[in-house]
Amino acid sequence: MKFFKHTAIAAGLLLSTSMAYAQDVTLQFWDNQQTESGLSGFQKAAVDRFMAENPSIKIEVTTVPYPEYQQRLLTAVQGGNPPDIATLDQIWVGAFAQAGAVEDLTEEAKAAGLTRDQFFGGAWDSAVFNGGLYGIPFNVDVWQFSFYNKALLDAAGVDPESLKTFDGLKQAAEKMTGDGKFGVGLFGHKGEDTVVVVNSFIFSNGGKVLAEDGSCALDEAPAVEALSYLQDLSKFAPEGILNASSGDMRELFLNGSLAIEFWPALEQPTLQKSNIDWGFVNGTAPEGKTAIGTYGGWNLAVFQSSKNKEAAWKFVEFLVREDVNGDVVDLLPANKAAAGPFLAKNRDGADRIMSHLDNAAPRPLSARYLEIADLQMRLYQDVFSGKDVASSAAEACKAIDALN
Amino acid sequence: MTHKDRWLLWLFLAPTLLLIAVFLYYPMIGTVFESFRDTSFINPTPRFVGFEIYEKILASRDFHEILRNSIIWTLGVVILQNLLGFAAAVLLNQGLPMQGVLRAVVLMPFILPGVVTAILWRFMYDPQLGLINSLMMRFGFFEDGAAWLASSSTAMAAVIFVAIWKGFPFSMLIYLAALQNVDQSQVEAATLDGAGPVRRLFDVTIPAIKDVILVNIVLTLILTFNYFDIVWVLTRGGPQNATHIFPTKIFETGFGQFRFGEAATYGVFSIIVLAIFVALYVIVQKSASNRRPVA
Numbered sequence: 066m067k068f069f070k071h072t073a074i075a076a077g078l079l080l081s082t083s084m085a086y087a088q089d090v091t092l093q094f095w096d097n098q099q100t101e102s103g104l105s106g107f108q109k110a111a112v113d114r115f116m117a118e119n120p121s122i123k124i125e126v127t128t129v130p131y132p133e134y135q136q137r138l139l140t141a142v143q144g145g146n147p148p149d150i151a152t153l154d155q156i157w158v159g160a161f162a163q164a165g166a167v168e169d170l171t172e173e174a175k176a177a178g179l180t181r182d183q184f185f186g187g188a189w190d191s192a193v194f195n196g197g198l199y200g201i202p203f204n205v206d207v208w209q210f211s212f213y214n215k216a217l218l219d220a221a222g223v224d225p226e227s228l229k230t231f232d233g234l235k236q237a238a239e240k241m242t243g244d245g246k247f248g249v250g251l252f253g254h255k256g257e258d259t260v261v262v263v264n265s266f267i268f269s270n271g272g273k274v275l276a277e278d279g280s281c282a283l284d285e286a287p288a289v290e291a292l293s294y295l296q297d298l299s300k301f302a303p304e305g306i307l308n309a310s311s312g313d314m315r316e317l318f319l320n321g322s323l324a325i326e327f328w329p330a331l332e333q334p335t336l337q338k339s340n341i342d343w344g345f346v347n348g349t350a351p352e353g354k355t356a357i358g359t360y361g362g363w364n365l366a367v368f369q370s371s372k373n374k375e376a377a378w379k380f381v382e383f384l385v386r387e388d389v390n391g392d393v394v395d396l397l398p399a400n401k402a403a404a405g406p407f408l409a410k411n412r413d414g415a416d417r418i419m420s421h422l423d424n425a426a427p428r429p430l431s432a433r434y435l436e437i438a439d440l441q442m443r444l445y446q447d448v449f450s451g452k453d454v455a456s457s458a459a460e461a462c463k464a465i466d467a468l469n
Numbered sequence: 470m471t472h473k474d475r476w477l478l479w480l481f482l483a484p485t486l487l488l489i490a491v492f493l494y495y496p497m498i499g500t501v502f503e504s505f506r507d508t509s510f511i512n513p514t515p516r517f518v519g520f521e522i523y524e525k526i527l528a529s530r531d532f533h534e535i536l537r538n539s540i541i542w543t544l545g546v547v548i549l550q551n552l553l554g555f556a557a558a559v560l561l562n563q564g565l566p567m568q569g570v571l572r573a574v575v576l577m578p579f580i581l582p583g584v585v586t587a588i589l590w591r592f593m594y595d596p597q598l599g600l601i602n603s604l605m606m607r608f609g610f611f612e613d614g615a616a617w618l619a620s621s622s623t624a625m626a627a628v629i630f631v632a633i634w635k636g637f638p639f640s641m642l643i644y645l646a647a648l649q650n651v652d653q654s655q656v657e658a659a660t661l662d663g664a665g666p667v668r669r670l671f672d673v674t675i676p677a678i679k680d681v682i683l684v685n686i687v688l689t690l691i692l693t694f695n696y697f698d699i700v701w702v703l704t705r706g707g708p709q710n711a712t713h714i715f716p717t718k719i720f721e722t723g724f725g726q727f728r729f730g731e732a733a734t735y736g737v738f739s740i741i742v743l744a745i746f747v748a749l750y751v752i753v754q755k756s757a758s759n760r761r762p763v764a
Contacts (some may be wrong), residue, residue, distance in 0.1 A: 120493070126584075135724065135725075136724045139510065139724060139727065142510075143510075159511075160510055160511050160727055163511040163512075164511050164512075164513055166509050210501070253708075254705065254707060254708075255705045255706065255707045256705075280633075303596065303597055304593075304596040304597070304613065304614055304615070304616045304619070305596035305614075305616030305617075305618065306616075306619060307616070307619040307620070307708035308616065308618040308704060308707060308708055309619065309708060312665045313595070316598065317597060319599075320596065320598075403659035431524065433511070435725060435726045435727060436726050436728070439721075439725070439726060440531035443709070443710075446708055446709050447709065448708065450621070450708070450709060
């Protein structure tokens with residue numbers, strides 16, 4: 066009798082301990098906010114839903130403003146105190162994977178039936194590093210769409226369709242520049258927005274940043290031609306290109322003095338609220354070619370140091386689910402099935418956006434991407450300042466190749 | 470001092486010394502140590518490389534640009550900020566009407582946080598929408614707006630101007646306090662001897678506050694060399710590295726590109742320069758106290 070009593074007490078204790086443990090799984094999730102879209106509120110609702118579906122897991126969300134996010138995350142990793150799950154910019158995945166900071170999720174994705182064709186291909190590829198899958202695409206967008214001011218185009222007699230070609234864009238920009246108005250919102254400050262826009266012109270002209278073997282391809286003919294084209298086009302951009310950002314161009318576009326601005330689809334909510342009569346085309350390419358944009362976006366990563374990897378994966382799986390992904394992003398859902406309804410509800414020209422996303426190319430998948438991008442920025446600033454394109458590209462390639 | 474007193478002395482000093490050691494010297498020594506190791510985020514296992522990173526940095530184009538920029542930036546800001554601060558202090562020491570209000574108005578830029586100052590001036594310098602160009606064009610200096618922060622020939626001057634605008638009230642405040650302590654009987658004696666305002670300034674006032682001037686210059690040297698926020702928000706060190714100085718380079722290399730070893734090496738170069746400034750400060754302070762009459 067005594068034995069049974071003791072066994073029952075022990076079993077009860079064990080059960081209560083395991084229940085208490087199950088209740089105690091708390092996950093730290095870090096994300097950043099790029100827009101004033103009320104995203105935190107939507108994310109909170111989704112997190113509540115997850116916790117209702119999984120009562121044993123508690124999620125604590127930390128939303129960090131975009132400009133501080135990289136530094137905060139890096140400091141946390143270096144200090145040995147990263148969150149369990151975080152959104153990683155596509156361009157950081159290589160470095161975080163190489164550093165051993167994030168988990169390879171290949172097996173988990175396979176077991177959960179998550180595959181590349183359920184997501185935008187380029188976004189999925191941005192999470193692949195040395196054969197491993199170090200993140201699950203969370204949200205995406207593509208640089209760039211050419212947003213135009215219909216009134217300025219009409220006044221200059223410019224057909225919006227002509228903006229799709231290199232020649233058409235240049236002629237339109239020339240026509241619309243003057244009397245305090247600017248044809249095209251090119252910008253060249255030190256920032257990733259500069260890199261992605263210039264890349265898209267290079268990609269659309271058949272060029273690459275890195276060749277298949279990892280060597281620099283910016284000094285090859287298609288890239289040099291695209292850069293020369295942009296140098297020429299910059300004559301029709303507002304003064305101060307070397308310190309101007311996409312945000313500065315937005316101000317000019319919204320006050321009606323800029324005819325064309327380059328932004329991802331993320332710009333649409335701002336334009337929808339403005340008084341500007343606007344439209345857009347999918348980037349710009351040489352005659353007869355299709356414009357290829359540059360992918361931007363974020364992947365969900367699980368950190369190596371997480372003590373609750375299983376629960377963390379559950380949360381990742383939840384966030385990219387078709388019925389959830391569209392509610393928790395301020396760019397576009399990376400899950401293609403979620404992207405369709407999201408675009409139909411929130412963006413104009415959903416089909417065109419989908420096709421531009423399908424065509425887009427990611428930035429180089431390298432652990433040293435940030436150093437490569439720094440050298441690219443330097444090259445692009447040299448180009449916009451009027452330096453010889455071929456020799457500047459050769460110099461940049463020499464420096465990029467020296468990184469390997 | 471007895472043995473017990475000595476123990477008590479060290480006991481009371483211990484918390485402060487511990488805090489200084491942990492929060493000041495440990496990171497500083499750690500930075501020096503880090504500069505000898507090839508460490509980056511993607512290569513978390515450090516490899517001792519001796520002076521390899523130093524050699525690489527000294528041979529790079531970036532280092533020479535940053536050194537040149539740092540010298541121009543520091544000297545430009547320190548000289549002009551002190552001249553303007555001194556002139557403002559002399560003016561505000563004349564017993565003008567509404568002196569209190571004037572002092573408060575002049576102090577305003579100093580109170581503003583650096584980031585707010587930089588954002589404000591980014592708007593002012595905007596080539597299309599900025600007040601500076603608008604005024605310049607209205608008064609016929611330019612036909613089109615100039616891109617002050619986007620041209621490598623004007624960006625450094627534009628950034629220096631903002632730093633002076635923010636920093637001169639600090640210098641003014643110190644000079645004003647010093648001017649109010651100048652022995653008025655000497656000024657009156659010089660006036661009776663026929664000395665005009667300029668003569669009185671150079672022969673009586675400046676010698677009387679010479680030590681304060683020196684301390685102020687050395688202090689502003691240290692503060693200016695370490696400036697980060699204004700430059701980073703205005704230009705991020707651009708265009709084409711034209712305004713990159715040591716603090717912006719350290720931040721960009723460490724936190725922008727995850728290259729900690731290289732960032733630490735730039736940090737060591739910074740420490741060396743700052744150590745020279747601090748030594749200067751100590752020498753100036755010491756000579757000033759030696760000259761101070763015993764009460």
